[in-house]
Amino acid sequence: MTTEHTTDLTGEVVDSLERTADARLRELLTALARHLHDFVRETEPTMAEWERAIGFLTATGQMCTDTRQEFILLSDVLGVSMLVETINGHREPGATESTVLGPFHMTESPVRALGANIDLMGTGEPCVVSGRVLAPDGTPLPGAVLDVWQADPEGFYDVQRPDVQPAGNGRGLFTADADGHFWFRSCVPSPYPIPTDGPVGKLLKATDRHPYRPAHIHFIASADGHAPVTTHIFVAGSRYLDSDAVFAVKDSLVQDFAETDDPSLAREFGVPNPFRYARFDLVLEPV
Incomplete structure (x- = not known):
C-alpha cells in the first residue's frame, strides 16, 4: 500500500532539482521524477523485481559497443x-x-x-x-x-x-x-x-x-x-x-x-x- 512518505518523497526529489541552472534540464528531470515515482506507486514492484529491472538496464548498457546500440534498440521496440x-x-x-x-x-x-x-x-x-x-x-x-x-x-x-x-x-x-x-x-x-x-x-x-x-x-x-x-x-x-x-x-x-x-x-x-x-x-x- 502506498504510504504518505512516498508521496512526500516525490516532492523532496522535485524540490532538490530546483537549483538546476539549465531550465530545460530541470523541466525534464522534474517530469521524469514525477512520472517514475507515479509508476512505482501504481505497480508497487517488489525488491526482486526492482533488482531485475536494474539488471536488465545494466545488461543493456553492457551490450552496447562501437557498432551496436542496444539502448536505441530498446527505445525502438518500446515505440x-x-x-x-x-x-x-x-x-x-x-x-x-x-x-x-x-x-x-x-x-x-x-x-x-x-x-x-x-x-x-x-x-x-x-x-x-x-x-x-x-x-x-x-x-x-x-x-x-x-x-x-x-x-x-x-x-x-x-x-x-x-x-x-x-x-x-x-x-x-x-x-x-x-x-x-x-x-x-x-x-x-x-x-x-x-x-x-x-x-x-x-x-x-x-x-x-x-x-x-x-x-x-x-x-x-x-x-x-x-x-x-x-x-x-x-x-x-x-x-x-x-x-x-x-x-x-x-x-x-x-x-x-x-x-x-x-x-x-x-x-x-x-x-x-x-x-x-x-x-x-x-x-x-x-x-
Missing part, C-alpha cells in the same frame, strides 16, 4: 524512438516523413560516386534506386547529401558480420547532381529480424513479439538551408509492413521496387536485365 520522431516530425505538406534512425548507423558511410553499387557482395537481386532531392515547391536541391545504408540479402548489416561482409557494404554517401538527382545500384532489401541475442531479444520473447522488420533502405538526406530528414524507403508488398517490430512504417514511405524489363535502361545503369527499379523523391523543408 519511444518513433514517438520522439513523430513529435519532432511536423513538416510542410509534401515533405518527406521521418522515421527511426535504427541501431546500425554506427559507422561512417564511404563516399561514393553517383551510380556506384553499394552491394559489394553481389549476392542479392540487383536493383537501381534513383530520384531527386527537392524543396516542397519542387525546386531541385543541387549538392544535397544522401547517407544510405541497408542490410544484406540475409538481413545483416556490415558491422554485424565483419568476417563475412567487407566494411562499408550496403552503405554509401552520395552527393546529388546539379538537378538534385541521385541514383545508385544495390540489391533488393529483405525483411530481417533485429538482434535478439541481448536483453531486447529476451524482452521480445517474454512479450511474445516477433523481431522482424519489413524490407527497407535507410536514408539521411540533407541540403543547405533545409532541415535534414532521417527516413526509410520500405519495399511495397514486404512482409511485416503491418507489424514492424519498431513501429516505424508510414504509408508515404512505402515504394514499389518494380521489375523492369528494359535492356537499354539496364545497359545505362550497368545492371543485368531484368532488374528491380525504385524511383522516388526526397523532399526537404526549408529552415
Whole structure:
C-alpha cells in the first residue's frame, strides 16, 4: 500500500532539482521524477523485481559497443524512438516523413560516386534506386547529401558480420547532381529480424513479439538551408509492413521496387536485365 512518505518523497526529489541552472534540464528531470515515482506507486514492484529491472538496464548498457546500440534498440521496440520522431516530425505538406534512425548507423558511410553499387557482395537481386532531392515547391536541391545504408540479402548489416561482409557494404554517401538527382545500384532489401541475442531479444520473447522488420533502405538526406530528414524507403508488398517490430512504417514511405524489363535502361545503369527499379523523391523543408 502506498504510504504518505512516498508521496512526500516525490516532492523532496522535485524540490532538490530546483537549483538546476539549465531550465530545460530541470523541466525534464522534474517530469521524469514525477512520472517514475507515479509508476512505482501504481505497480508497487517488489525488491526482486526492482533488482531485475536494474539488471536488465545494466545488461543493456553492457551490450552496447562501437557498432551496436542496444539502448536505441530498446527505445525502438518500446515505440519511444518513433514517438520522439513523430513529435519532432511536423513538416510542410509534401515533405518527406521521418522515421527511426535504427541501431546500425554506427559507422561512417564511404563516399561514393553517383551510380556506384553499394552491394559489394553481389549476392542479392540487383536493383537501381534513383530520384531527386527537392524543396516542397519542387525546386531541385543541387549538392544535397544522401547517407544510405541497408542490410544484406540475409538481413545483416556490415558491422554485424565483419568476417563475412567487407566494411562499408550496403552503405554509401552520395552527393546529388546539379538537378538534385541521385541514383545508385544495390540489391533488393529483405525483411530481417533485429538482434535478439541481448536483453531486447529476451524482452521480445517474454512479450511474445516477433523481431522482424519489413524490407527497407535507410536514408539521411540533407541540403543547405533545409532541415535534414532521417527516413526509410520500405519495399511495397514486404512482409511485416503491418507489424514492424519498431513501429516505424508510414504509408508515404512505402515504394514499389518494380521489375523492369528494359535492356537499354539496364545497359545505362550497368545492371543485368531484368532488374528491380525504385524511383522516388526526397523532399526537404526549408529552415
